[in-house]
Amino acid sequence: MAPYETDDSTDTGEADELRSGRRRAARYIVPVTVVGVAAATIGLVPALADSGDPNLPKITAQQLLDKVAKSDVQQLSGTVKISTDLGLPDLGGLESSVMSGATKSGDGSSADPTGKLTELATGTHTLRVAADGPDKQKVSLLENAAEYSLIHNGKDIWGYDSQSNEVFHGTAADDTSKSDETRATPKGLTDEALKSIDDTTSVTVDGTEHVAGRDAYKLLIKPKQSGTTVGAISIAVDSKTGLPLKFTLTPASGGAAVVDVGFTQLSLSKPAASTFDFKTPKGAKVTTEDSATKAAPDHSxxxxxxxxxxxxxxxxxxxxxxxxxxxxxxxxxxxxxxxxxxxxxxxxxxxxxxxxxxxxxxxxxxxxxxxxxxxxxxxxxxxxxxxxxxxxxxxxxxx
Incomplete structure (x- = not known):
């Protein structure tokens, strides 16, 4: 993440206080409820704004960061819409050709999350998400007449592609502090965020909004430096829980957001335990993490x-x-x-x-x-x- 700083009007004492507060807040900018393999892909779990702005008590950037730092939402379920416009070139049939060749040669599984979730890097997608603490998460990518689900339940990680009826099974890392999927957890984000904290960023409160039926404050993050492609980052923070609800990154060049991710529906109730159960469908092809690694050819x-x-x-x-x-x-x-x-x-x-x-x-x-x-x-x-x-x-x- 980029560093966080006060706005130019903040005096020295407030700046020191905010700097301390943002260290505590940084590790919660990505909600603790969406972790596991898919967490890094989803990033900040934000929401689409409803019309109208709620009338909420005034709050400073420091107070809002403190609210985020104290947030401890462990359970949720809802629907998330992700729109990504990186301006990547259209590769036409090249990507399909490459993926087809890989499948025919047995190099991989369509249920492998490593490849499947890269689809979120472009276009608009709808996800259903659920979480119950750090060891139980489920993310389902809804497609035309098909669905891809990624489930983290304890030590097990399951990926299922209904279109191809393929299953991928892996295990969560024993040392989660070093695994890629935990870089979006509180500790992982804290470690990364603290490395980049300096005075190159302005952080202010930019009004309020309704997000997935909830009242939220808007936290506005803007670079003070020129030459960056980042224009601004807007994060909606739930006024009651401090949970980040909306994330929108706009480029310095203007135009549509590069990333706009958000809940269209959200419940903070405990999901049913059965939500995270997985049973291999009849006739499904199962690929394990170890076999997928061995099957991958070493061409280079x-x-x-x-x-x-x-x-x-x-x-x-x-x-x-x-x-x-x-x-x-x-x-x-x-x-x-x-x-x-x-x-x-x-x-x-x-x-x-x-x-x-x-x-x-x-x-x-x-x-x-x-x-x-x-x-x-x-x-x-x-x-x-x-x-x-x-x-x-x-x-x-x-x-």
């Missing part, structure tokens, strides 16, 4: 090893919203021709980006409405929520 072990070494040496340039992560892949930049694995895949990849030159040499910038990445011809990567010129400047400075 050397390149993966080089990339892994590069990520181990990842460094961060700049601070706050202008932070740029950089690492060396240990190889060339965007591949071309047959070096890309056959055909003209390299040329296709190159056409998706903008060619740039500078003191660093030359490379390709791949852009979305939020995150941009520069891949130099000698294999160095610069990526961040910053504009293209910021990436080029960082590459030049590192030369």
């Amino acid at each position: 072990a050397k390149s993966d090893e080089d990339l892994g070494k590069g990520l181990d040496d990842l460094t961060v340039l700049g601070k706050g919203w202008n932070s740029i992560a950089t690492f060396d892949t240990g190889g060339q930049g965007v591949p071309s021709g047959s070096s890309a694995g056959g055909g003209d895949l390299g040329g296709f990849l190159g056409s998706l980006g903008d060619q740039v030159k500078g003191d660093f040499g030359s490379g390709t910038v791949f852009s979305t409405r939020l995150v941009n990445a520069l891949v130099t011809d000698d294999g160095k990567v610069y990526v961040g929520a910053v504009n293209k010129s910021a990436l080029v400047k960082a590459a030049n400075a590192a030369k």
Whole structure:
């Protein structure tokens, strides 16, 4: 997450108080009720706003952050609508072709959450969610005449794709402090948020709104820095429980939100225990976590090893919203021709980006409405929520 700071009108004493409060609040910005494998994908579990603004008592940014910090909602159920517009290019039939080839060769399961939940990265989707504490969550992705469900119940994680009648079974990590799926838990968020707290952000209260039938305050987070692709983040906070109910990220370039996630329905009652039960449907194909790993072909072990070494040496340039992560892949930049694995895949990849030159040499910038990445011809990567010129400047400075 980006850092949190007061608005410019806050005096020194209030700033110190807010800085302490935001440390406590940061770990609750993602509701504790949606954890497990799907939590990182859903992120902040917000809601769509109803019409009209409630008349609530005045509250300061510090008080609102304190309210979020004290929130301890453990049980909920409801419907969530997610709209994502990263401005990604339309890959046409390429993605379908690749996925089809993987399925035919037995490389994976359509019920594997690793691939299935990436669908949330683009378009509009409807989810049903339920949670009962840190060990029981269920997320169902509703599709046309089909449904994909991901269930976390104790040590078990189940994925089920009704369209293909396939099941994926995995287990929750023993050391949850190190697992990817716990990065959206209170501790995981606290660890990450505290690393980036500085004075590059303005945090204010921006009125009130109705969210899924509940009264909420609006917390407005805006970068003080120029050069970032982030315009503002608006979070609706439930006035009674302090639970974040709505998350909307708008880009600095304007236009529709990059991410708009929200409850259309919400209940804070305890879900029925049967909600988290799973029984393998008759005739379903079952893939386990271990078998899926063994079945995956190792077509590029050397390149993966080089990339892994590069990520181990990842460094961060700049601070706050202008932070740029950089690492060396240990190889060339965007591949071309047959070096890309056959055909003209390299040329296709190159056409998706903008060619740039500078003191660093030359490379390709791949852009979305939020995150941009520069891949130099000698294999160095610069990526961040910053504009293209910021990436080029960082590459030049590192030369």
